[in-house]
Amino acid sequence: MDELIYALKEQIIDALNLEEMTPDEIENDAPLFGNGLGLDSIDALELIVLLEKHYGIKLASPAEGKSIFKSVSTIAEYVEKNRKK
């Protein structure tokens, strides 16, 4: 799980161009949207692409992503259960 979490953080930094951040600066349970990393609606869509590209998981709509994209931990849990690759 720790490995997956670290990989996810790297993938998120890369996909969302969080240039000035390192994986260690993202807390596992900190909110990604709102006050956390301050991500927006395009970032949410980009996270959907990330899940499909790296883990073969297809989400139909951003609404589905809402509970999944709460924090890096919640994404990792979802990926663990649903990954196809």
Place this chain on the structure above:
Amino acid sequence: MITVLATNITSPLGMTTEQNYQMLKSGRSALKRYEGWCGVPEAFTASLFTDEQREALAVEGCSRFESLVVRSVREALTHAEVDVTDERTVFILSTTKGNVEMLPAEGSEGYLHPGETAAKIACQLGFTTQPITVCNACISGVSAQLLAHRLISEGRYDRAVVCGADCQSAFIVSGFVSFKALSPDECRPFDIERIGLNLGEAASTIILARTSVAAEGKREWQLVRGCTNNDAYHISAPSPQGDGTYAAIMATLHEGDRERLATVSVHGTATMFNDQMESKALQRAGLSEVPLSALKGYYGHTMGAAGVLESIITMRALDDGLILPSRGFEEIGVSGKVTISNQMQTTGKQSFLKIISGFGGCNGALLFTRTEGEGNEAPATPQTVLLAQTHSVRITPSALEIDGQPMETSAEGKALLTEIYKSRIGGYPKYYKMDMLSRLVFVATELLLQQEGKAPGNGQAEDGQVESGQAEEAVDRAVILFNRTSSIVADRQHQQTISDAEGFFPSPSVFVYTLPNIVTGEIAIKHGYKAETSLYILDHKDNHIMDSVVEASLLQSDTQSVLTGWVDCEDENKFEAEIRIITKNI
């Protein structure tokens, strides 16, 4: 007021305005479901030309997009006596992506950017003046008509041939797929069950002139006035209360106009956010009782054509005393109070409002009215306000100049922009999310505003927030930019994400920047600018045309100042930004 001389709609439903109107009147649509189209894995519904229609439209020596424009303009010209070779006639093209389906995988040999495409078409049609291409995402068709109105009102030209067009391709469809914006079924504007938009292809031409041609007592359509602005909210989401659309409507409607409105031709894309936002704006503007015309259920979203096409259909229906049914609508699904119906309605009123919104935060409104032609000429109303330039910034891959003074820099190309950002700006992580064109204009703008003494320098704006005093002061500043290569760097990047069937992962954060006007939205958001934001594409840096466009905008609107200039970014090592601030009333 500017007179409508002639129109054309070339769409999968017909090759003339009349054919199109008759099809709509009988309830027809060309929307069709496509599966596995051009390598796009997701099923979607769209209004596309058939192979037979494509063949019939083809013009020798022209691409599919160019042929479509040539056909539409030629047909419109058969309805009006307009000398296109006259130096008082201008050709204005409205498109979001022009020839993009022909973008080669590598190099750009033989590829025509939108301004070059416009020049080729203008030449083919016999125009002798420099054409202007408007590239303001979804509102382009309204922007283009407003530009024509302003240039004619300023006395720069007597006639304008405005054509809006776009062709659909895997490039565009995949981008909308990545935004999860497409409905697999026919779209349902303003409906509770709406889940997204349909795309469409069409060309649509409107010929506008200073001179009224109607015989005495005969009525003709006139473009009264209009407004475009930015809501400075987000590059791909509208302000939830419809602030931009509301402001555009309020600036466009004067006293007495509301009572004369037969209908409001809405954007009505059938996305959750757009229709909801429009309903809020319409209610706030006191238009809850005016019946809406939502036409996307017939044509889908025809992008660069939409603002022109939907204006023309609404005019033609009102000629018949009709408001067309909003096809696809059944049950209201927006919280702002509006009047919308899927039934044909009759009206005796003779005016309508066209509203539209697009990515990059832009919004627009136009007021059309049908009046008795007086057979005489509307005088040009050139304004005599003095304009003054304040500061300037120039950036090339190896140099930075502020107010004409060379600055010391060490990096080159793309790295130079990041060097400037880090050493002189900072505090705005969004910089790293921007495409090359936006980065270029962003750093140039920040330096320009530092000169103006308003933008906080490095270290003073740690949270990237705009100081409130500054935002208030800047509300009436426009951003009007020009270039040649549109959004070519982002275009290539997006194309790479869809070039391989195994690795088909279109990225929304890349695709959004393939709309070159996003850069104007980035500037508006950062600084709270809520006046016009426009991106024009020319085939070369033509200072005379650039000055004409900027002056017409400044003088024919309430805008007090404009941030403007040439901002071209062909690749990471070939770019140029030369921007300045021009103010009036100094």
